[in-house]
Amino acid sequence: MRKTAFVLLALAVTGCARQVYSSGPAPVETRPVSAPARPAVVIDPVTSTEAVDYLLARGMLIPVAGVSVSQLHDTFDEGRDGGRVHRALDIMAPRGTPVLSADSGRILRISSNTLGGNIVYATDPLGRVVYYYAHLDAYQPGLTQGAMVARGDTLGFVGTTGNAPKDTPHLHFQVMRMPSDGKYWDGEPINPYPLILLSHEAARP
Numbered sequence: 001m002r003k004t005a006f007v008l009l010a011l012a013v014t015g016c017a018r019q020v021y022s023s024g025p026a027p028v029e030t031r032p033v034s035a036p037a038r039p040a041v042v043i044d045p046v047t048s049t050e051a052v053d054y055l056l057a058r059g060m061l062i063p064v065a066g067v068s069v070s071q072l073h074d075t076f077d078e079g080r081d082g083g084r085v086h087r088a089l090d091i092m093a094p095r096g097t098p099v100l101s102a103d104s105g106r107i108l109r110i111s112s113n114t115l116g117g118n119i120v121y122a123t124d125p126l127g128r129v130v131y132y133y134a135h136l137d138a139y140q141p142g143l144t145q146g147a148m149v150a151r152g153d154t155l156g157f158v159g160t161t162g163n164a165p166k167d168t169p170h171l172h173f174q175v176m177r178m179p180s181d182g183k184y185w186d187g188e189p190i191n192p193y194p195l196i197l198l199s200h201e202a203a204r205p
């Protein structure tokens with residue numbers, strides 16, 4: 001018995017040593033061990049095609065409460081100020097309507113910027129895609145960066161912060177492929193409109 005335990009221990013030690021002295025890049029410790037734990041951004045980069053297949057398999061919730069598929073309009077290729085292309089889905093709803101998480105996963109960032117106003121970045125459980133919610137009037141109380149969320153959880157409320165016209169409250173919803181460098185704010189956009197349509201079709205009895 002004692003011998004078996006010793007062998008297992010030896011294997012474990014060897015395993016650790018192999019990792020440390022592997023020929024690949026050495027593991028980099030970016031913070032002191034004593035620092036408070038921060039949520040790690042887990043990423044699993046995939047190709048564009050894989051990202052779309054993955055999203056189709058997961059299904060996508062309409063991220064605004066009470067909005068039906070027939071109320072959606074594809075705004076992905078529309079032009080915007082400064083010659084930009086929209087590359088997102090605008091979902092119209094009265095101010096204060098709950099904004100729902102389109103998928104389960106993790107909150108990456110809660111902040112504000114000039115165009116998006118109050119925004120939330122989130123990712124799926126595997127870190128393959130990024131969800132961006134903008135123009136929020138307010139956040140759901142208690143929502144924190146790094147928190148896990150379930151599909152349908154309230155993230156905030158529809159508004160007009162950022163560059164949204166003050167008389168046109170809506171959610172600006174963008175879906176992106178997680179870039180391999182982890183710069184989740186700079187990922188390649190994927191049109192959520194057909195994905196929501198197909199998710200809705202698949203959910204029909």
Ligand SMILES: [Zn+2]
Pocket residue numbers: 086088089090171172173
């Ligand atoms: Zn928009």
